[in-house]
Structure formats: structure tokens, C-alpha cells
Amino acid sequence: MYYPFFDSTMxxxxPALIFSMWAQFKVKSTFAKYSEVGAESGVTAQRVGRLLLDMRGLSGVPIEHISGQLTDHYDPRAKVLRLSDSVETSRSIAAIGVAAHEVGHAIQDQEGYSFLRLRNSIVPGVQFCSTLSMPLxxxxxxxxxxxxxxxxxxxxxGVLVFHLVTxxxxxxxxxxxxxxxxxxxTLTQEELSGAKSVLDAAALTYVAxxxxxxxxxxxxxxxxxSRRS
Known part of the structure; x- marks a missing residue:
């Protein structure tokens, strides 16, 4: 008898489950480590984000607060950059790196970066595919x-294509x-190394x-x- 949620193909x-758990641990531990290290500049991540946006001609992009931890994101539809509780007012290397990463997305949007445009355009279709694929x-x-x-x-x-484009x-x-x-x-060379570690760890979650x-x-x-045989 076949049990749809438990079979030998599980x-x-x-390997993916183990990798995913390790990636989640890596990003949380790395962020926690560098959250304890303040940048020499002494400015908050929100301030850094604002300065970088303004420098690139994106003064019209507001920075808003969003609750949660590591829920930071740039919303290309609303043209808003949102920073989380653990990032917005922090002066740490980790927070500044995360804020700058979201500014990177805003700049992608400004420049019409091809992969971002593609990802944004397929979101509705991917949501449809994600909802119906497994039930079907x-x-x-x-x-x-x-x-x-x-x-x-x-x-x-379609879901696979979304992850590839991401x-x-x-x-x-x-x-x-x-x-x-x-x-x-904004960061010294040594501090940049820490910020890179945070962003590299975050990237692992997308690879996972x-x-x-x-x-x-x-x-x-x-x-x-197996059903065909």
C-alpha cells in the first residue's frame, strides 16, 4: 500500500534536509556572532541604508520597520526597504551588512536588473504552480x-525555475x-570580512x-x- 507522505523515496x-538545517544554523550563528561586533563608524544600520540609498539617487525609497528577526527585505512593488527589529537600530557589522544587502536589491530594481525583473514577473505564476503541483x-x-x-x-x-532565478x-x-x-x-576592511561572512551564510539558505x-x-x-512500471 502507498502512503503519500511516507515512502522509500523520502x-x-x-541530504537536503541536513543541508537546510546546517544552513539555518550557519546564518543564525554567524549573524549572532557579528551582531555582537559594533562597527567603528558607530552609525545604525538604518542610517547606513538611508545614506546608501540617497547616494544612489533613491531618496524616494523609504525605510520602514518590520517586526521579527531577519525579516528584512526590499519590496519592489511598494518601492520600500524594510528593516527588522534586530537590524534597524543596531550598530553592528551584521546589521549594517544586511541593510546594505537590501539596498543592493533597491539598486537592482532601479537599474532594471534582468534576473530581478524576471523573478518579479514570475511570482504570480510560481504561486499558482506551488499551490497546485503537489495536490495534482x-x-x-x-x-x-x-x-x-x-x-x-x-x-x-515552475517552482524550481524560481529558485534558480533567485x-x-x-x-x-x-x-x-x-x-x-x-x-x-562605512566599514573597515576587517569589518567588511565580517559582513561578507554574514551575507555568505545568508546565501546558503537560498542554495539549500x-x-x-x-x-x-x-x-x-x-x-x-514507479507508477509506469
């Missing part, structure tokens, strides 16, 4: 319908952030999400093929 996801696939398994299985897999590929967006934003912090001498999606797709293909 073993395929174990599960129904296909229960009914033994190859067409529904294939439809579920095809929709799930990687260059995040890496590019971090590269822009470090360059800005260096050019403006991609790995999980790839292995989930492999699992779906394996299940589909």
Missing part, C-alpha cells in the same frame, strides 16, 4: 493517472552591498532551498516512473 530528501501529483498517484502526475511535475518545475539575484545584491560599504568606507527543490523533483520523477 530518503532522497535527507497526489491525486494522480491515488487515481493512477499519468497525465495528472505529469501535470504536477510540470507545475513543480540565486543570481541574491548573490548580486550581496556583491553590490560589499562594494558600496567598501567605497563609502534550491537543493531541496531539485531533490524533491527527482523524488517526484521516481514516483512517477
Amino acid at each position: 530518503i532522497l530528501l535527507i 501529483f497526489l491525486i494522480g498517484l491515488l487515481l493512477g493517472s499519468l497525465n495528472l502526475l505529469n501535470a504536477g511535475i510540470l507545475l513543480f518545475c 540565486l543570481p539575484v541574491e548573490f548580486d545584491a550581496s556583491a553590490r552591498a560589499l562594494k558600496l560599504l567598501s567605497e563609502t568606507r 532551498a534550491l537543493v531541496m527543490t531539485v531533490l524533491q523533483l527527482v523524488r517526484l520523477l521516481a514516483l512517477r516512473n
Whole structure:
């Protein structure tokens, strides 16, 4: 008998689960470490974000507060940069790095960075794919319908595309952030190394999400093929 949420193909996801847990631990521990290290400049992350935005002609982009930890983001629809509780008023290397990263996204939006535009354009479709892919696939398994299985897999590929496009967006934003912090001498070279460690750790979570999606797709293909044999 087939149990839809527990079968032998689940073993395929174990490496991704371990990687994801390690990535989450890495980003939290690295952020915590450098949250304890104040920048020599003594300015808050909010102030740094404001200065960097203004320097790039983005004075019309407001910086707002958002509750939570590491919920910082740039909203391309509202043209707003939002900083979280642990970042906004902090003077730490970690907070300044995160704020600069979000400024990097704002600059991407300003310049029409191709991967950001692509990611933003496919969000509605990805939400549709994410919502329907697994239910369709599960129904296909229960009914033994190859067409529904294939439809579920095809929709799930849309989720994979989103994660693939997200990687260059995040890496590019971090590269822009470090360059800005260096050019403006907001952080010293030693402090830049700490900020880079924080942003590199954060990037691992996006890599982990991609790995999980790839292995989930492999699992779906394996299940589909087992129904055909």
C-alpha cells in the first residue's frame, strides 16, 4: 500500500534536509556572532541604508520597520526597504551588512536588473504552480493517472525555475552591498570580512532551498516512473 507522505523515496530528501538545517544554523550563528561586533563608524544600520540609498539617487525609497528577526527585505512593488527589529537600530557589522544587502536589491530594481525583473514577473505564476503541483501529483498517484502526475511535475518545475532565478539575484545584491560599504568606507576592511561572512551564510539558505527543490523533483520523477512500471 502507498502512503503519500511516507515512502522509500523520502530518503532522497535527507541530504537536503541536513543541508537546510546546517544552513539555518550557519546564518543564525554567524549573524549572532557579528551582531555582537559594533562597527567603528558607530552609525545604525538604518542610517547606513538611508545614506546608501540617497547616494544612489533613491531618496524616494523609504525605510520602514518590520517586526521579527531577519525579516528584512526590499519590496519592489511598494518601492520600500524594510528593516527588522534586530537590524534597524543596531550598530553592528551584521546589521549594517544586511541593510546594505537590501539596498543592493533597491539598486537592482532601479537599474532594471534582468534576473530581478524576471523573478518579479514570475511570482504570480510560481504561486499558482506551488499551490497546485503537489495536490495534482497526489491525486494522480491515488487515481493512477499519468497525465495528472505529469501535470504536477510540470507545475513543480515552475517552482524550481524560481529558485534558480533567485540565486543570481541574491548573490548580486550581496556583491553590490560589499562594494558600496567598501567605497563609502562605512566599514573597515576587517569589518567588511565580517559582513561578507554574514551575507555568505545568508546565501546558503537560498542554495539549500534550491537543493531541496531539485531533490524533491527527482523524488517526484521516481514516483512517477514507479507508477509506469
